[in-house]
Amino acid sequence: MGLVVTSAVKDVIKKAEMNTAGDLAxxxxxxxxxxxxxxxxxxxxxxxxxxxxxxx
Numbered sequence: 001m002g003l004v005v006t007s008a009v010k011d012v013i014k015k016a017e018m019n020t021a022g023d024l025a026x027x028x029x030x031x032x033x034x035x036x037x038x039x040x041x042x043x044x045x046x047x048x049x050x051x052x053x054x055x056x
Contacts, residue, residue, distance in 0.1 A: 003036075004029045 006025040013020045039055035 001029060001033055003032045 004025055009025055009028060010020045013024075035056060036051075039051050042055040043049070043051045
């Protein structure tokens with residue numbers, strides 16, 4: 001889906017003096033999407049149309 005900016009992820013990891021595997025951005029993108037879907041479900045279960053930080 002492309003939610004994660006790969007260059008930003010690589011920058012953070014590079015600052016920690018580590019290398020980035022080629023599949024990391026895809027896996028992270030999938031985790032972010034799942035987290036957002038869960039947050040949407042929580043907001044809906046609370047009869048809201050706004051997803052808030054607390055839904056994470």
